[in-house]
Amino acid sequence: MTEKAKRPSLTSLVGQMVVPGDNIMNLPTDGQEVRLGGGLRQIGDHLISTRAGIVRHHQPGKYWMEGSQKRYVPAVEDSVIGIVSNRHGESFEVDIGAAAKATLPMLNFEGASRRNRPNIKVGQLVYARVETVHREVDPELSCVDNYGKSNGFGALNGGYMFNVTTGLARALLTVPTAPVLAALGKALSYEIAVGINGRVWVNSTNVTTTILVSNAILNSEFLTSDQAEFMVQKLLECLKQTADA
Amino acid sequence: MESREDGREDNQMRQLACERNLLNRADGSARWSQGQSCVLAAVYGPRSTVGRKENPEQANIEVVFKPKIGFAGVEEHELEHVIRKTVEGVVLTSLHPRTGISVILQVLQNDGSVLACAINATSMALIDAGVPLKGLVAAVAIAVQESGGLILDPLLTEQKLARGMVTVAFVDAQPTEAGVPTEADTLTCTTSGLFSADQYLDSLNWGRTACSRIAAFCRVSLERYQRGSQMLA
Numbered sequence: 001m002t003e004k005a006k007r008p009s010l011t012s013l014v015g016q017m018v019v020p021g022d023n024i025m026n027l028p029t030d031g032q033e034v035r036l037g038g039g040l041r042q043i044g045d046h047l048i049s050t051r052a053g054i055v056r057h058h059q060p061g062k063y064w065m066e067g068s069q070k071r072y073v074p075a076v077e078d079s080v081i082g083i084v085s086n087r088h089g090e091s092f093e094v095d096i097g098a099a100a101k102a103t104l105p106m107l108n109f110e111g112a113s114r115r116n117r118p119n120i121k122v123g124q125l126v127y128a129r130v131e132t133v134h135r136e137v138d139p140e141l142s143c144v145d146n147y148g149k150s151n152g153f154g155a156l157n158g159g160y161m162f163n164v165t166t167g168l169a170r171a172l173l174t175v176p177t178a179p180v181l182a183a184l185g186k187a188l189s190y191e192i193a194v195g196i197n198g199r200v201w202v203n204s205t206n207v208t209t210t211i212l213v214s215n216a217i218l219n220s221e222f223l224t225s226d227q228a229e230f231m232v233q234k235l236l237e238c239l240k241q242t243a244d245a
Numbered sequence: 246m247e248s249r250e251d252g253r254e255d256n257q258m259r260q261l262a263c264e265r266n267l268l269n270r271a272d273g274s275a276r277w278s279q280g281q282s283c284v285l286a287a288v289y290g291p292r293s294t295v296g297r298k299e300n301p302e303q304a305n306i307e308v309v310f311k312p313k314i315g316f317a318g319v320e321e322h323e324l325e326h327v328i329r330k331t332v333e334g335v336v337l338t339s340l341h342p343r344t345g346i347s348v349i350l351q352v353l354q355n356d357g358s359v360l361a362c363a364i365n366a367t368s369m370a371l372i373d374a375g376v377p378l379k380g381l382v383a384a385v386a387i388a389v390q391e392s393g394g395l396i397l398d399p400l401l402t403e404q405k406l407a408r409g410m411v412t413v414a415f416v417d418a419q420p421t422e423a424g425v426p427t428e429a430d431t432l433t434c435t436t437s438g439l440f441s442a443d444q445y446l447d448s449l450n451w452g453r454t455a456c457s458r459i460a461a462f463c464r465v466s467l468e469r470y471q472r473g474s475q476m477l478a
Contacts, residue, residue: 100343
């Protein structure tokens with residue numbers, strides 16, 4: 001296969017803030033393929049935004065809008081944290097913060113069979129992957145990857161969960177690691193799971209650490225990387241002072 | 246030309262102010278003020294609804310309008326209806342079938358043009374909630390005076406002395422459904438009182454100009470908020 005030539009983005013608005021109803025770009029006339037993600041729709045030859053946010057572009061020809069919301073709208077292959085709200089014969093009913101409850105079939109766990117069912121109770125947290133989404137039916141979750149391995153998915157035991165905006169959740173999942181998590185990781189040891197649905201789960205051996213990590217994350221939404229590091233340093237100093245006292 | 250009681254020109258708006266994301270539990274919220282008039286809007290949804298409200302084709306929109314004092318009466322229910330029709334005209338309801346979107350409006354202070362103020366607050370709260378929209382909505386009120394002259398964005402006292410009132414809302418979307426870029430689409434127009442057709446058409450033109458300026462303000466307000474969250478990346 002020949003190497004695909006990198007295509008420049010078709011709009012100068014990439015990385016810019018737009019509001020609903022803005023014309024992002026006109027459809028290319030030379031037969032280039034364009035794929036639309038969330039927040040964009042096509043009207044005639046125009047691509048129009050339906051949300052306020054930043055236009056993003058990925059090779060080749062993928063465009064979507066990135067914003068920050070409190071309400072989660074499910075999308076396939078999102079990693080989410082759900083609260084088990086009911087247990088049916090073959091599946092769990094899970095609240096992922098979307099309009100409809102999601103279903104998590106009991107066989108969608110690593111090593112699960114009809115005989116060997118996962119032991120999850122109502123009220124427990126699960127870290128799962130969104131497998132199917134359709135506006136007419138409830139979303140379906142899975143706790144295994146495409147190879148049948150758990151790969152980090154499954155029940156979350158202990159710890160503490162809190163809500164953030166979807167924008168902050170996405171920022172925490174970036175590579176390289178978000179500055180606030182990098183700064184916390186240098187000084188403390190803790191476990192974290194971030195769901196793109198705006199839920200963050202933190203666990204550590206010590207309650208004070210869990211509280212500190214959660215506060216640092218909640219404070220970090222509008223901070224630059226230097227500010228985030230400074231904020232974490234301040235919190236750690238407070239922790240040290242109370243421990244000494 | 247005699248200036249108005251607060252020293253404005255006839256076609257001058259009061260000062261606009263908007264603040265978003267103030268309510269902790271709502272999915273989206275905004276406080277919009279035009280001078281002393283101020284409305285707080287909260288948007289919940291798209292969330293699941295029950296029973297008869299569930300529509301298999303589109304999201305169900307519910308508007309609750311609360312006056313500053315007392316209970317909602319006939320006037321408030323009329324406003325709720327106008328605002329609901331406006332919201333239905335701009336939200337892409339077919340993207341979230343079988344769900345409900347609730348808009349709760351609380352008047353914090355009524356100093357005239359409260360319907361326009363409420364529609365503007367709703368628009369910003371819907372954007373804050375991330376509900377898919379056709380475009381930015383902006384609304385403005387125009388009063389027809391006894392002398393026959395028009396005044397933009399009337400105060401409560403001016404509103405009481407007026408012969409008639411026009412409240413218009415426009416979508417500030419660039420291309421229309423047909424794909425032809427236009428300046429703005431009329432979304433809602435409610436009138437009360439008695440005035441001539443020319444006065445009505447003039448007030449529509451005034452409204453269109455004022456709404457494009459309000460939309461420009463919304464854009465600046467949204468960009469400023471976005472810049473804050475962009476600092477993380």
